[in-house]
Amino acid sequence: MFRRLVHQAQEIFAKRLRPTAAPQANGEHFQELNQSLDEESQRNDILDWSEFEGVFYSELLPKEGGSDKTTRFLLQLVYMLFDYVCKQSSRTNKVLDFHLPHQLLDMMDHCLHVDSEPRDLEQILSDCKETLRYCVRTGHPRFLNQLSSGLDVIGLAGEWLIATVNTNMFTYEVAPVFTLMESEVLERMRRIVGWENGDGIFSPGGAVSNLYGVLTARHYACPDIKEKGLLGMKQMVLFASEQSHFSICRAASILGIGTENLIRISCDYRGKMNVAELEAQVIAAEKAGKLPFFVNATVGTTILGAFDPLPEIADICERHKLWLHVDGAWGGSVLMSSKHRHLLNGICRANSFTWNPHKLLGVPLQCSAFLLREKGHLQSCNAMHADYLFQKDKNYDISYDTGDKAIQCGRHNDIFKFWLMWRAKGEKGFGVHIDRMFELGEYLRSLIKGREGFKFVLEKGECTNVCFWYVPPRLRDMPDGHEKNSELHKVASRIKARMLESGTLMVGYQPMGNLPNFFRVVISNPAVMPCDLDFLVNEIDRLGQLF
The missing domain is CATH 3.90.1150.170 (Aspartate Aminotransferase, domain 1)
Incomplete structure (x- = not known):
């Protein structure tokens, strides 16, 4: 039955797909974009989902005998997604069909609300179609709006598999294959940085990876804070350039250090941190009786794409015994290029490193790694030893139970799509x-x-x-x-x-x-x-x- 349905779907796809148009010169013509959008809307409007009228989710798997309807439903959804993927990179299509919020609320009023009554699967498919129509086509070749853009087909396949498996990354017993993949990929990433050992974790975005950086550095400088809190401690201060990402300032707020105790260092016209000013500010903080503990250097600033001078910053950190964190959320992936990796010379001297493959490497959102030069800091900083998850007498190597060193409990599988692309x-x-x-x-x-x-x-x-x-x-x-x-x-x-x-x-x-x-x-x-x-x-x- 399943093979027959798949064969039918393949025949439908072959009939409906059209070759992607060749790139057009500017102005050939704006009207074609509107016409293309209208034609696409008309094609979608004639899709026949009548077999799902009056059919509800309760008739799909895991209901006994629900496999046929489940297969048919998912094939319709897969066609819809497949069609979207194939067409979103066409230059004859718009990047988006934009409407102001109040306009879009009116246009989607018939399907936006949720209430107590279920909708049948015909409506659910229609809802999916309507959603895709108003999404921004981030894989369109003229979408140049964000640091993360494009659509990698291998990564997409990985994301589909991840959703199908739907497991948590906190222990080996529920994610045996994926925890091994994560360990392997993190080790390889550290070797590319230049570290033989160390540790790491995948996190939900660069802002959280940078939070890990400040949190781990604070624990390294003042481990008693974990149990006793900040009361009675010296005023801690941290340093970052004026061009650094706002997540460093947010981390200072979240961790009780205070945004006023983030000392901003000026940059030159290229956006690079002023190293002489950094050391002067560190010395001034020390003389004022404060406790400098952390310096953030950026490789690939958000706006100008500047790379801070890591060797000189590392020298200062070593002289003053400061934790050096490098935010490479944007520029870290340059390490993969033998031609351009010199921009990160000195990265091996950092204590920790944020690297977002979902940006310059094009891994589907989200995929961010927090890497450490030395092992043990994450566990010491974050472990709470929840014995309903992290029992010590399991029948396998519990070092693969990564959940106790993360600040999350539930953790999404962000590794498989990256591993598959690699x-x-x-x-x-x-x-x-x-x-x-x-x-x-x-x-x-x-x-x-x-x-x-x-x-x-x-x-x-x-x-x-x-x-x-x-x-x-x-x-x-x-x-x-x-x-x-x-x-x-x-x-x-x-x-x-x-x-x-x-x-x-x-x-x-x-x-x-x-x-x-x-x-x-x-x-x-x-x-x-x-x-x-x-x-x-x-x-x-x-x-x-x-x-």
Whole structure:
């Protein structure tokens, strides 16, 4: 029965799939995007799910005899997802069908609410279709809005398997294969960093990995805090650059250190930490009777993509006996490239390291690793010895029971998709991807350089971040100064609004310090081609002409 149903599904897929259109030049044509979206909507509207009318979830597995209906239901859902995956990278489709929140609430009013009565499976499939229609196509080659973008098919396959198995990562007995995979991958990652031993854990995102960094450093400096708390302790202080991620400041808040005790170190024009100022601030804190304990260095800052000078920062940490944590959530994956890994020279001297494969390596969200140079710190810091989970007399090596060294209890399986991608690509494949992203970054810089109306925030960036202003015609002859900056500050947000409304492109913007809003393009999406960057520059110019 199952094989017959699968064969039927394959025939349906073959009939419905169409070849992906070749890349089009800018403006060929915006109307085609609207037409494509309308046609897609019409195709989806004629899908026949009538066999599921009046059929409810209670008739699916694990109900005895429910395998046939379960198979048919899941095949319909798989077709829907398969169709979405195949079409989301087509340049004839929009990146998104944008509506303001109140508009989208009205449009989805018929299916958004949850209440006491169940809906049949026909409605459930319709709900899934409606949801996909209004999602942002993050795998679209013109989605350049976030550090994490693109859709890796191997990673997607891994995510599907993870959801099917649906297990917890806290003990070997419930996740035997996955705990071994996690141990193997973390060991390999540490060797790439340059550590022979050490420890690590996968966490729900770089912000939590950075929280692990501050928490572990605090425990290392003052282990009594775990049981006795902060009362009566010296005032602890930590250090991070002005360009560091906000999660370091949040960690100071969460852990009771206080955001005012995070000392921000200035950066040079490239976004790199001022090393001389760092040491001066450490000495000043020591003289004031405070307890410096932690320095955060960043490799791949969020906005400019800067890499802090690790050897010099490590020297200061060693002189003053400070814990060095390196936030490589964005730039850590550069270690996979033999051509660019020099940007992280000195990383082996860090005490801990955040590395997010879900960013530059393209692993599906979420996948973040917290790595440690030395073993034992995580267990000492976090262990609560819950004996209903972490019994000492189990019939296997309990070092594979990782839950007691995590700050979570339930922990999602984030390893399998990464492990599967690593098996499929190897470090060589990851390195090729990194090198290509850097080449695309350089290509975009070459487009912007000398292009009328475009001005770099930083012309020679270190990563794939490309930051620039678009200066509309009316401002180009205005003298530099407060008035021009005030007007320029409004431009990026207005272009972004039109960008969302048209659905042709997604690029982020932000201010930085006293600088007016500027665009930040981050390239990590493997679907991006040079023609997409040509389109980006032309489309921003087109949208900006009105301002």
